[in-house]
Amino acid sequence: xxxMLAFQTLRVVSLKIIGSSCNxxxxxxxxxxxxxxxxxxxxxxxxxxxxxxxxxxxxKVPTWEPVPEEELPRIPADLVDKLERLALVDFRTQxxxxxxxxxxxxxxxxxxxDTSGVExxxxxxxxxxxxxxxxxxxxxxxxxxxxKLAKNTVEEYFVAPPGNIPLPRxxxxxAILRHSEF
Amino acid sequence: xxxxxxxxxISPTELCRKCLNRIKKTQRLNAYITVTDEFAMSxxxxxxxxxxxxxDALMHFVLGIPKGPLDGIPFAVKDNFCTANIRTTxxxxxxxxxxxxxxxxxxxxxxxxxxVLMGKTNMDEFAMGAGSTDGVFGPVRNPWSYAAxxxxxxxxxxxxxxxxxxxxxxxxxxAVASCTSYLALGSDTGGSTRNPGALCGVFALKPTYxxxxxxxxxxxxxxxxxxxxxxxxxxxxxxxxxxxxxIDVRDSTTVPAPSALTDLPEDFDVRNICVGIPKEYHxxxxxxxxxxxxxxxxxxxxxxxxxxxxxxxxxxxxxxVCYHVLCHTxxxxxxxxxxxxxxxxxxxxxSSTEVMYASTRHEGFNDVVRGRILSGNYFxxxxxxxxxxxxxxxxxRLIADDFRHVFGSGVDVLLTPTTLNDAACYHDFTxxxxxxxxxxxxVFTQPANMAGLPAVSVPIALSRRGLPxxxxxxxxxxxxxxxxxxxxxxxxxxxFPSISDCxxxxxxxxxxxxxxxxxxxxx
Numbered sequence: 001x002x003x004m005l006a007f008q009t010l011r012v013v014s015l016k017i018i019g020s021s022c023n024x025x026x027x028x029x030x031x032x033x034x035x036x037x038x039x040x041x042x043x044x045x046x047x048x049x050x051x052x053x054x055x056x057x058x059x060k061v062p063t064w065e066p067v068p069e070e071e072l073p074r075i076p077a078d079l080v081d082k083l084e085r086l087a088l089v090d091f092r093t094q095x096x097x098x099x100x101x102x103x104x105x106x107x108x109x110x111x112x113x114d115t116s117g118v119e120x121x122x123x124x125x126x127x128x129x130x131x132x133x134x135x136x137x138x139x140x141x142x143x144x145x146x147x148k149l150a151k152n153t154v155e156e157y158f159v160a161p162p163g164n165i166p167l168p169r170x171x172x173x174x175a176i177l178r179h180s181e182f
Numbered sequence: 183x184x185x186x187x188x189x190x191x192i193s194p195t196e197l198c199r200k201c202l203n204r205i206k207k208t209q210r211l212n213a214y215i216t217v218t219d220e221f222a223m224s225x226x227x228x229x230x231x232x233x234x235x236x237x238d239a240l241m242h243f244v245l246g247i248p249k250g251p252l253d254g255i256p257f258a259v260k261d262n263f264c265t266a267n268i269r270t271t272x273x274x275x276x277x278x279x280x281x282x283x284x285x286x287x288x289x290x291x292x293x294x295x296x297x298v299l300m301g302k303t304n305m306d307e308f309a310m311g312a313g314s315t316d317g318v319f320g321p322v323r324n325p326w327s328y329a330a331x332x333x334x335x336x337x338x339x340x341x342x343x344x345x346x347x348x349x350x351x352x353x354x355x356x357a358v359a360s361c362t363s364y365l366a367l368g369s370d371t372g373g374s375t376r377n378p379g380a381l382c383g384v385f386a387l388k389p390t391y392x393x394x395x396x397x398x399x400x401x402x403x404x405x406x407x408x409x410x411x412x413x414x415x416x417x418x419x420x421x422x423x424x425x426x427x428x429i430d431v432r433d434s435t436t437v438p439a440p441s442a443l444t445d446l447p448e449d450f451d452v453r454n455i456c457v458g459i460p461k462e463y464h465x466x467x468x469x470x471x472x473x474x475x476x477x478x479x480x481x482x483x484x485x486x487x488x489x490x491x492x493x494x495x496x497x498x499x500x501x502x503v504c505y506h507v508l509c510h511t512x513x514x515x516x517x518x519x520x521x522x523x524x525x526x527x528x529x530x531x532x533s534s535t536e537v538m539y540a541s542t543r544h545e546g547f548n549d550v551v552r553g554r555i556l557s558g559n560y561f562x563x564x565x566x567x568x569x570x571x572x573x574x575x576x577x578x579r580l581i582a583d584d585f586r587h588v589f590g591s592g593v594d595v596l597l598t599p600t601t602l603n604d605a606a607c608y609h610d611f612t613x614x615x616x617x618x619x620x621x622x623x624x625v626f627t628q629p630a631n632m633a634g635l636p637a638v639s640v641p642i643a644l645s646r647r648g649l650p651x652x653x654x655x656x657x658x659x660x661x662x663x664x665x666x667x668x669x670x671x672x673x674x675x676x677x678f679p680s681i682s683d684c685x686x687x688x689x690x691x692x693x694x695x696x697x698x699x700x701x702x703x704x705x
Contacts, residue, residue, distance in 0.1 A: 120575030124634030
């Protein structure tokens with residue numbers, strides 16, 4: 001009975017929720033669709049954790065809210081084309097494009113941070129001197145092994161299709177790629 | 183079990199065979215992409231030959247030329263580490279048939295110690311993801327999905343309610359959690375080792391950036407990648423770290439190890455340390471249970487005489503955004519090497535080089551990878567470079583400085599949660615896309631990658647659903663040993679149940695010749 005009382009004083013679980021969803025997670029992204037049985041909840045009551053007092057150093061509630069996001073940026077068609085050419089990767093579907101727009105919106109949160117007078121950081125090892133060794137050749141000469149990895153080779157050359165031909169326009173590209181799909 | 187080998191109670195080949203059988207039994211977990219059974223058995227035989235040399239072996243130990251405690255111990259490697267003549271795919275179509283001609287440095291070091299390679303483990307494609315659900319070989323299942331604790335308490339109605347392992351080194355964590363190998367290598371860029379470590383109830387270590395060589399690790403983000411170590415006990419992780427750390431001439435971003443790692447002290451005195459609790463790590467969405475465990479461990483420290491104080495890392499909330507930008511930009515750069523010419527998949531289209539490249543990359547990469555490349559390229563456009571990329575680099579410095587101030591003010595180690603919740607079931611996890619999930623799951627783990635600091639995830643307790651919850655410890659750069667000491671102290675006191683306690687299937691692992699501790703730990 002004492003353990004039941006201790007259990008009731010906890011903010012964590014209130015007896016009201018027995019029989020309803022056991023979603024104790026404050027994260028509303030996951031939806032727990034399974035319901036805990038009364039029996040399993042009762043077995044929790046007997047666990048030592050239920051009489052634990054919260055440590056004062058650990059904050060009881062979240063200390064920040066997610067930054068509110070603004071409208072989705074729209075990416076103009078010519079920029080889409082430019083990105084596809086630069087990356088040599090296509091968006092494939094409208095969903096891909098929306099994903100990019102969401103990524104940009106997410107990244108826009110950075111701009112609320114004040115970084116005046118701060119130098120960009122390239123590497124966490126910036127305070128160290130790079131380890132250098134003597135400029136002598138110690139390994140190599142493995143052309144044969146490496147050529148084996150490529151699909152199309154002739155003697156010691158990798159064979160590539162003709163170059164200096166610009167990528168076709170977007171509509172043609174989409175047709176070509178659909179054709180090459182697995 | 184290393185002791186069991188030396189005392190002749192069990193041989194490396196027997197153990198290897200047992201682990202291989204166990205891999206076959208646990209195939210539904212999909213933890214392995216490639217199982218190297220013949221290679222493993224031949225290595226096990228060599229290890230056995232060394233041990234059977236009797237007096238000579240003893241002389242070897244005495245003279246210090248030995249293979250050491252990892253001789254004959256089964257291990258697994260995440261599939262983005264190159265292994266000579268063994269297929270290395272990064273769970274992607276792009277590298278589906280790629281066989282590297284060399285071993286990654288960390289893999290070579292383990293093989294030199296006589297450890298036995300069980301196979302290459304499954305992961306998210308190119309290590310992008312937080313669930314190990316997006317690889318081309320299918321998702322990895324958490325071994326705890328089949329443990330009695332989840333089956334009774336988690337409300338699992340059927341076999342399809344299995345939970346994810348977390349990612350992206352999910353296969354490595356599942357391999358260690360299901361006892362098919364004693365240790366595994368993962369890679370950690372934003373929490374990819376600690377996240378599955380926490381969700382699978384195993385110990386995960388992300389060493390200081392630069393301590394372990396990245397030569398042979400197919401890169402994701404060069405300035406944050408670190409090979410990670412996953413084991414069932416802290417002492418094993420310490421041994422592995424001791425073996426793997428150090429300068430590598432083939433990786434110019436390695437730093438000299440601070441000191442040779444000797445065994446961790448059995449009774450570490452916590453009264454000398456100060457534990458910091460960063461208040462910003464109670465992020466929106468943290469589960470009540472994880473919060474309760476965080477509080478419980480903080481109490482454990484206080485009762486034992488350590489100083490526990492609340493500290494602040496003010497830029498934590500922006501850390502995930504900063505990571506997002508830097509990760510995508512570096513990925514866009516690193517994925518540019520996959521053009522089909524020198525290795526990997528090559529498209530049949532050959533009207534021009536550009537078309538061949540574009541279709542190779544279209545066919546070889548999945549949506550997640552392509553999405554990241556495209557957003558990375560967006561952030562790197564001339565018009566956006568200052569606005570996003572350089573801004574993110576500046577925020578990175580602010581985050582690294584936050585840590586520096588806190589550690590400079592007398593705090594020895596920070597105690598934080600590792601993940602927001604325990605493992606989600608696959609059905610729920612896949613309701614949102616990969617990018618959103620990564621942004622949610624990585625919130626506690628990636629600041630340590632941004633600052634290059636060592637961090638560990640220690641399994642603490644089971645949740646109400648019968649699944650593991652872990653807590654994270656972050657330490658100052660190059661103080662990995664102290665971090666491991668504190669982690670071991672916690673491990674000794676929290677009493678995390680072993681999965682075999684919760685396993686109701688009949689296991690031939692219960693071998694009377696091998697003690698319980700030896701079934702789980704290498705040393």
